[in-house]
Amino acid sequence: MTINGKAIVATLSTAHANPAKSAIRKGLPQVLAVMVKNVLLLAYGTTIGYPTILIPGLSGQNKHETFHLNEEQISWISSINMMCVPLGCFFSGVATQPIGRKKAMQIVNFPLIGCWLLFRFADEVWQIYLALALTGLFGGLLEAPVLTYVAEITQPHLRGMLSATSSLSIILGVLFQFLLGTFLDWRTLALVSCVFPVISFCLLLFVPESPHWLVMNNKMDEARRALAWLRGWTTIEDIETEFQELCAHYQVTDKGLDNPAFEDNVNGTVGKQNNTEIVQKSFIQAKIEGAKNFTKKNFLWPLAMVSFIYFMVHFTGSTTLQTYAVQLFATLQSPIDKYYATVFLGVAEFFGCIVCVILVHYAGKRVMAFISITGTGICATVVATYAYLINVKYFNLQHTSTESDPDLDLYKWIPLVFLILLAFVSHCGLRVLPWILIGEIYSKETRATGCGISGAISYIFGFSANKLFLKMVAFLTLPGVYWFYGSLSLLGIIILYFELPETEGKTLQEIQDHFSGLSKLDNKVRRKKISTTNGNVNTAFDDKVPENDQNEHVESRV
Secondary structure, three states, X not given: OHHHHHHHHHHHHHHHHOHHHHHHHHHHHHHHHHHHHHHHHHHHHHHHHHHHHHHHHOOOOOOOOOOOOOHHHHXXXXXXXXXXXXXXXXXXXXHHHHHOHHHHHHHHHHHHHHXXXXXXXXXXXXXXXXXXXXXXXXXXXXXXXXHHHHHHHOOHHHHHHHHHHHHHHHHHHHHHHHHHHOOOOHXXXXXXXXXXXXXXXXXXXXXXXXXXXXXXXXOHHHHHHHHHHHOOOOOOHHHHHHHHHHHHHOOEEOOEEOOHHHOOOOOOOOOHHHHHHHHHHHHHHHHHHHHHHHHOHXXXXXHHHHHHHHHHHHOOOHHHHHHOHHHHHHHOOOOOOHHHHHHHHHHHHHHHHHHHHHHHHHOOHHHHHHHHHHHHHHHHHHHXXXXXXXXXXXXXXXXXXXXXXXXXXXXXXXXXXXXXHHHHHHHHXXXXXXXXXXXXXXXXXXXXXXXXXXXXXXXXXXXXXXXXHHHHHHHHHHHHHHHHHHHHHHHHHHHHHHHOOOOOOOOHHHHHHHHHOOOOOOOOOOOOXXXXXXXXXXXXXXXXXXXXXXXXXXXXXX
């Protein structure tokens, strides 16, 4: 016992002597939990990248296929999955709340496996449509659990950076499809893609549920254990202060819901029938009050802001570029093989997401957004001007060879480089930004459903961008479409300059107060200050931070 006691004292002394090491231990479980969740997003990313391989595989070049696609069917292949994602998103929040974030993420893996098997054995077009629709539907169902899980398990100084890894994981899944699609046919690729949902389900067994959800559902002992796991595999006693503040935030006690309507009458004057009526009235009243939350300013304002960002994401060129990459490189006569060019595109998106993780942590969301949007607008404008100068007006859907002007050989690198740059800079911030924001801009009452609704809006815009792309090219010409993308980028910079607050490093309560109109966030990135105390101080739920100490306060754990 004496030896153990000395060991414990030595360990504590070492932690105090080396606060950086202690901070790493506290952050590591959060990073691991997010990485496990990201395997599911990687599995979902493979479904997004798959149509890019599927479209050329069924466009008529392979004579051994039992069916082929015409132009109208190609437009549906590129967009039908995004059309169905909003349906899943709308139900995502409702499905997540009763069963929990973790269990919802696990369940989604099974239908994804079934969809890949349907792709593998499809012998008619309608089976491809069905598989795409189902991947979209179940992909939408994972929006709320994934986004709320990250927001609820991470500390403020890690939240932005770890939230950005969600898009990084999706792009990694897309890149995986681009790479293997260069060597495998679309049927074999579908079979290989089954591996990721299986790995995701197994890994999720080893991470805890969100402590927020556990507290809201009166699972107090599990919530304590989950919080202790996430704060450095520490003891329950060490996180008790934070746990009590978490309970206070949700107006519960460590014994359960702090609501007298559900307590037994002490004097026995209320019978079982009256008690049931009280419960029913309280339930109905709670539902009505819950519905009113979605008509308040602190929900409508962030919803409008993030919806505009989603519109920009999908109508500034990166979404249609990812879907029609092979045909677009062929149309602009890429100097390298169109499939290799697509691989470079996926690599650029992946590294763009890595840069985004760094930018959001050190520069903040506003600077990251402005750099990304400006770069996207410039790239789209250059591509439009090049297409106009070489008189390329319409799309080469069959990606057949066309006569090439030898005088232009030197300049064919221009569209290739700037399309890859467009993919890179858009993923440096613009495409990732709204997915980071929706996990933190909604109040605790609307967060899960708000994430689902926001995700639905994103995929509605994504479906529209892909479905309308060929019609926009036919009406505006290819240069006209990319000039439109560049103009929208300029408009986005102006609007977001006035409407986008800096949330990096701010607590969820401060962000909620900003969108409620109770206070106003400044545009500075708040940095973490390592505390020399024992770490039990928690300001997560403080309504105000002193103005002269906004960058120096001890950081919240929640």
